[in-house]
Amino acid sequence: MKSLIGDLLLQRLAAARGAASTAAPTNRLLYDCLRGAILDGTLPAATRLPPSRDLARELALSRNTVVFAYDQLLAEGYVRSRVGSGTFVAEVFPDAYTNVAPRASAARAPRAGQAPSAVAMPPLSQRARGLLGRISAASVQWGAFMPGVPDVTAFPHRRFAQILAQHARRGSPSLRSYATAGGHPALQRSLANYLRQARSVNGEAGQILITEGIHQAIDLVTRLLADPGDAAWVEDPGYWGTRSILGVNGIDVRAMPVDIEGLQIPENTPDDPKLRLAFVTPSHQYPLGSVMSLTRRLALLEAARRRRLWVVEDDYDSEFRFAGQPIPSLQGLVDDAPVIYVGTFSKTLYPGLRTAYMVLPPALADTFRSAQMELYRGGHLLEQAALADFMDSGQYAAHIRRMRILYGARRARLIALVEERLGPGWIHPFDSNAGLHLVLSLPAGVSDVDITAEAGRAGVLVRPLSRYYAAPDAPAGLLLGFASVPETAMAAPLDILARCIERAVNRP
Numbered sequence: 001m002k003s004l005i006g007d008l009l010l011q012r013l014a015a016a017r018g019a020a021s022t023a024a025p026t027n028r029l030l031y032d033c034l035r036g037a038i039l040d041g042t043l044p045a046a047t048r049l050p051p052s053r054d055l056a057r058e059l060a061l062s063r064n065t066v067v068f069a070y071d072q073l074l075a076e077g078y079v080r081s082r083v084g085s086g087t088f089v090a091e092v093f094p095d096a097y098t099n100v101a102p103r104a105s106a107a108r109a110p111r112a113g114q115a116p117s118a119v120a121m122p123p124l125s126q127r128a129r130g131l132l133g134r135i136s137a138a139s140v141q142w143g144a145f146m147p148g149v150p151d152v153t154a155f156p157h158r159r160f161a162q163i164l165a166q167h168a169r170r171g172s173p174s175l176r177s178y179a180t181a182g183g184h185p186a187l188q189r190s191l192a193n194y195l196r197q198a199r200s201v202n203g204e205a206g207q208i209l210i211t212e213g214i215h216q217a218i219d220l221v222t223r224l225l226a227d228p229g230d231a232a233w234v235e236d237p238g239y240w241g242t243r244s245i246l247g248v249n250g251i252d253v254r255a256m257p258v259d260i261e262g263l264q265i266p267e268n269t270p271d272d273p274k275l276r277l278a279f280v281t282p283s284h285q286y287p288l289g290s291v292m293s294l295t296r297r298l299a300l301l302e303a304a305r306r307r308r309l310w311v312v313e314d315d316y317d318s319e320f321r322f323a324g325q326p327i328p329s330l331q332g333l334v335d336d337a338p339v340i341y342v343g344t345f346s347k348t349l350y351p352g353l354r355t356a357y358m359v360l361p362p363a364l365a366d367t368f369r370s371a372q373m374e375l376y377r378g379g380h381l382l383e384q385a386a387l388a389d390f391m392d393s394g395q396y397a398a399h400i401r402r403m404r405i406l407y408g409a410r411r412a413r414l415i416a417l418v419e420e421r422l423g424p425g426w427i428h429p430f431d432s433n434a435g436l437h438l439v440l441s442l443p444a445g446v447s448d449v450d451i452t453a454e455a456g457r458a459g460v461l462v463r464p465l466s467r468y469y470a471a472p473d474a475p476a477g478l479l480l481g482f483a484s485v486p487e488t489a490m491a492a493p494l495d496i497l498a499r500c501i502e503r504a505v506n507r508p
């Protein structure tokens, strides 16, 4: 027999599953439902929750799932547990202090099964609502074939920890304080050398700012060089993170089509007085993979000068090119290019390091350094000192060389498996044998979102290409990351994915 609480939770879980744009794990959903019911007064103070075993049976979940949710609520103070008599909703719970979501009064509390009332909570900002409407970041970031993720297990963690420990022992206390100079000067020097040699980037150490990922670099550029209501060119399809950061800062996105030569520069269009910025991925267009041709590069620089724009060159994964020569940066193509160069250690080392860098034109460097300190109060100087040693001793370049061989072999294996399993002709025509992911093109009319969801339910992670376009009726395709998947572990998930694709393609 079902209890009232069991019924309530069944309804809320079904609603949460239907509404969730990302595949949150069930234990998390159950916790959210219980917490919501406590906060909105549906489960009043002192209500006894069913024993975890009974609730698990009623909800057809594992007992561990329920125990997780109860433990989490207990740790956060929403429930208390009395040995021998059970788990009860607390009288005073944390949100009463933090004012995150005041509890609805009993009179306004919705009945079991109703959606939680928003009455008691002040509204979200328009910016937040806009952002929530376009959330793209995946909730699971590790597993076959999560795009864009390097093999974090191949990083020499032990060696890096030793370097870090040396700095921790010897370093001055200031290394544990806030960063004040846009990052550790040693890392700025190492990066200036590396970028000059490996990426033909022009710039001295003083022009380099170390950021918390490229995301922070884009946020800084957006806030310091454009105002709400201004506009920016972005590639279409393009990186969702750039669009989200622009959107939350009130910048209008002008989606510019890309072809095999990269972003198409509009000719003979009237000047756009609101246009301030252009975001491009010239070495390896994200996500389709084309390389921006020299003609386009020159045309972009010319358009930027004429229209008085800053170009932001997002050089996120250019170290991984598996044939031919590396593509030199756009920033270094001419002297005094109106380009802000950004790069990251997220792909060459590991994303959790949250360390990226920007090379600023000399005239902007001081402004950006001051603004970064004022807005974000950076830190991580110890890690930055260790990174500088890692680079200066040649270990960074050696790691990249090793990873290039590893990822090249994984990419070749994945392409071979796709061809074996699905036949030829699936790889996107803009592919340029580089990066950490492949794009498969799907026939028109097939839903890449449905395939992604079905594969996700079977434990295979891919991303739908259509979501990277601005317009809803976009070409369908799938992004498959290969870098973090050993060759021997590819066949099984690819087989699952191939079956999802075949079902979708053959669906009447």
Ligand SMILES: Cc1ncc(COP(=O)(O)O)c(C=O)c1O
Binding pocket: 148, 212, 213, 214, 215, 216, 239, 241, 281, 286, 314, 316, 343, 344, 345, 346, 351, 355, 356
């Ligand atoms: C095109 C592009 N830019 C930027 C980033 C994010 O870099 P970071 O991890 O340094 O924020 C990514 C990550 O996938 C990316 O694909």
